[in-house]
Amino acid sequence: MTKRVGVIGGGQLARMMIAPASELGLEIRVLAEQDGMSAKLAATQIGDYTDLATVREFVKDVDVVTFDHEHVPQEVLRALVADGVEVHPGPDALQYAQDKLVMRAKLAEAGAPQPDWAGVATRDELQAFLDDHGGRAVVKTPRGGYDGKGVRVIGSAEEADDWFAAFEGERILVEELVDFRRELAQQVARRKSGEMVVYPVVESVQKDGVCAEVFAPAPGASERAIEVAAQIGTQIAESLGVTGMLAVELFETSDERLLVNELAMRPHNSGHWTQDGAVTSQFEQHLRAVCDLPLGATDTLRDAACMINILGGPEGADIDERFGVAMQAHPTAKIHTYGKASRPGRKVGHINVAGDDLDDAVYTARAAAAFFA
Amino acid sequence: MTKRVGVIGGGQLARMMIAPASELGLEIRVLAEQDGMSAKLAATQIGDYTDLATVREFVKDVDVVTFDHEHVPQEVLRALVADGVEVHPGPDALQYAQDKLVMRAKLAEAGAPQPDWAGVATRDELQAFLDDHGGRAVVKTPRGGYDGKGVRVIGSAEEADDWFAAFEGERILVEELVDFRRELAQQVARRKSGEMVVYPVVESVQKDGVCAEVFAPAPGASERAIEVAAQIGTQIAESLGVTGMLAVELFETSDERLLVNELAMRPHNSGHWTQDGAVTSQFEQHLRAVCDLPLGATDTLRDAACMINILGGPEGADIDERFGVAMQAHPTAKIHTYGKASRPGRKVGHINVAGDDLDDAVYTARAAAAFFA
Incomplete structure (x- = not known):
């Protein structure tokens, strides 16, 4: 029987689940906040995810529920679970991604390193x-x-x-205020059974609080740093009972420590590179994990990958035209679009470049991204 | 403006265009022959593609028309072109993929090597x-x-x-009856402007007249053979005025000649490996070409790739369960499902494995495929 996955939220993360769902043979249905959103191709319902009746209507025809974001209220999630619905990640795990105080207290209890x-x-x-x-x-x-x-x-x-x-x-x-050298991010996937896989830790560069660029694997990371990041990731996934993708944002401090900054329990911007740089993308992996399917290999396809976000330019800019020009100039750049109207600073797409040399990949990705500046 | 692509035919080739269309920001609509077909997620109309009125209704809301198969009658295609619809490949090109006698005569005129x-x-x-x-x-x-x-x-x-x-x-x-050593296949993409890209020539193994396995690039092919295959492919694409993907099936004869066996003007089974083995998959490339977008790089991601078709087992077999078992055993195998009921000999999916050693890739792909035997 084909599994039917219901995704709450119609943004780009839901949209990017459509491609792997189609190849995996999963039926994907999206509860979108409004008409015409990123994930519109799979939107079967428009409605308010804070309204229990709306969400109950949506989940009626799906086998498992997952999310584009963390904003579904606990009382709605808990009512679904009480109804017998498979919700992944479940409310017990998701509370730690919803409330940073609850997260800090839990990480302290679990002994995870943090500021x-x-x-x-x-x-x-x-x-x-x-x-x-x-x-x-x-x-x-x-x-x-x-x-x-x-x-x-x-x-x-x-x-x-x-x-x-x-x-x-x-x-x-x-x-x-942590004295950090750079920010890293660790992606982990975990199934209900407890099976886990980790991706190589990556470097994430923020601009004005928004993820701007990601380098994968984190350049110059020692083997030990890679192991420690993976251990932190799997320990948190296990302690918090995460199902699906977990992204752990980390500070690499000036004195060689890794401290947990933030958590996300879904595909995350710092893992977009996996679409073109890893055997299994984080979107496919999330679907596998929440559907309790065997997890895929996390090997990199090439030695390095670079992801750059495309932030919307001037209001109403014809972003599609720019995509064409960037594609013409950079045939190895993989451009992913979100089908969103351009607004200054809005994430409207991203560019992935994989290659055997990180500098080359970064050069190409930045040159392609420059068409959107 | 988002381009709207209309695909005539609801089979697995249309289905596999959904993933790249979503990432490229193209709106994809499918005219399916019946309800519940492979490409149902994007099916906006069910109808008979041999009926001009049905097809006219379908193309009303799209910017460009392309195909899942070659069976749309010439008179329908020519009527669309007369209406001013962008049809790619156009009827002038498509006739050579529709009628093998017309194809042989044209290849003779173009000087392409053939039996x-x-x-x-x-x-x-x-x-x-x-x-x-x-x-x-x-x-x-x-x-x-x-x-x-x-x-x-x-x-x-x-x-x-x-x-x-x-x-x-x-x-x-x-x-x-050609005395051939093996069968090869050459993929070429061509835009309206004449811009072309070629993939490395692959070996295709047929069983009972059906493509069973593909090895990419063709193992042991000399540099000169790769060049000759590419030249044959681009010469045909140009002579025939193909827009979109062209697959040229070739015989490699016992006396070192390449002879054209068959043509297909769409993504083709011999190019499925590109989904997981090349920077740009043939499905993405076809969409780029028919939408007159810049073509993507055709570089391989790893040194080798293997594709094996999954042919339906006994009537009513639970293929989804087998997918799960195969995924569990082979995390590097990329399994693509077509959402079709299992029937003996029916193509219901395929497995791609990319790696740095062809033997390893073939071993993994065959071991994963064995779960469906």
């Missing part, structure tokens, strides 16, 4: 943390942040006053 | 050809043959009597 942190409810508590950490720190809203939103570097506790007001009665997360 | 052949209308004409060619030959119905159907090896003219009766008044094609 110093605290949950603070008042300006005084925050100031005490600042005083203990050289006067500067990062504050984060526990929920709803993405692409740099909900994250702020502060030098005094007053700079978070608006958040204390907005999240009255709740704690906000404060973390030490 | 001795003749169009014969009577038993006497056929016997004369046999007498000139050692008493044995291959007869082919000019139209409608596929996967070994419409092809027969004969030792006397009477063995074609039923065809003369069935195709009364028309000629049938007779070809010399």
Whole structure:
């Protein structure tokens, strides 16, 4: 029997599951937030994922439910599970990707390496943390942040006053400002049975809080660093009971430590390179994992790969025309488009280049990306 | 503006265009022969492709029309072109893939190397050809043959009597029985502008007239053989005015010649390996070519690749269960399923394995395919 996978959320991550679903012989159905979204080809329903009745209607005809994002409320997820629906990742795991305070507490319990942190409810508590950490720190809203939103570097506790007001009665997360050399990301896939596979750790370059470029595998990473990153990834996947893809964003500190920055329990921007650089892409792997199918090999196809995000240019720019020009100039560049209207800073696609020399791959990817600057 | 591609025919070739269309940002729509076919995810209309009104209805909302097969009648194609519809490949090119006698005459005119052949209308004409060619030959119905159907090896003219009766008044094609060492296949993509790219020539192994295995690149092929195959391919693509993918099936003779056996103007079974073994798959390349987008690189990702077809086992066999077992045993095997019910001998999927050693790739692919035997 063909398995039917229901994806909640109609963005580009759902869209990029369509290709492998088709080849794997899975029937994919998407609950999209609105008409005409990235994953429209597979959208069988338009509706509000925070509304239990809507989600119940959607899951009626699917065998397993997974996600394009982490925003489905816990009460909706738990109601589905109580109904007997297969939800992957399940609410118990997903809560750690939904609330950063809950995540920090769980990672502490699991002994995963992370920056110093605290949950603070008042300006005084925050100031005490600042005083203990050289006067500067990062504050984060526990929920709803993405692409740099909900994250702020502060030098005094007053700079978070608006958040204390907005999240009255709740704690906000404060973390030490880590002295890091670069950011890495570790992709892990885990099945219900506990079977896991890891991808090689990659370097991820952020610009203005948004992932800009990824180099895979992380250039110059020692064998031991690769092992440690993989261990951190599998330990977290296991401790948190993740099913599907897990992305662990890591700081590589100036004193050779790896500290967990953020988690995502779905295909993640730092794993897009796998579409053209690995035997099994993260999108295929996520589908395999959530459908409890055997996991695929994570070997790289070439020695190196580079991914660059295409951020929307001027409002209304004809992005399709630029894709054509970039393709003409760079036949080895694999351009992935999201079918989204161009808006400044909006992720509208990405470019993957795989090759036997990282510098060559980066050069090509940047040259292709320049057509969208 | 997003280009809308209309594919006539709902089989696995249309299905396998869905994945790259989604990534390229093309909107794909399929006119399927019936409900529930391989390409059902993109099927926007069910109907008869030999009926002009049906096809006109379908093409109304697309920017370019292409095909899953060669069976759309010339009169339908020519009516579309007269309506101003972009049809790729166009009827002028497609006629050579639709009628083997027309193809042989055109290749003769173009000077492409091919077996001795003749169009014969009577038993006497056929016997004369046999007498000139050692008493044995291959007869082919000019139209409608596929996967070994419409092809027969004969030792006397009477063995074609039923065809003369069935195709009364028309000629049938007779070809010399070529003494060949193996069969090769050359993939070429050509745009309207004339831009072309070639894939490395591959070896294709047929069983009972059906493609069984493909080795890419053709093992042991000399540099000169690779060049000659590519030249034959590009010369034919140009002479025939092909737009899209062209597959040229070749005999490698015992005396080191390459002779054209058959042509297909679409993605072809001998090119499925490109999905996991080349920078640009033949399905993506076909879409690029018919949409007049720049062509992608045809470089191989690894040194070698092997493709094995999965032919349906016993009626009603649970093919999905077997896919799971094969995936479990062979994580580097890429299994592509067509969403078709299993019937003996029916192509229901294929397995690609790429690697740096052909023997290893073949071993893995055969071991994975054995689960379907």
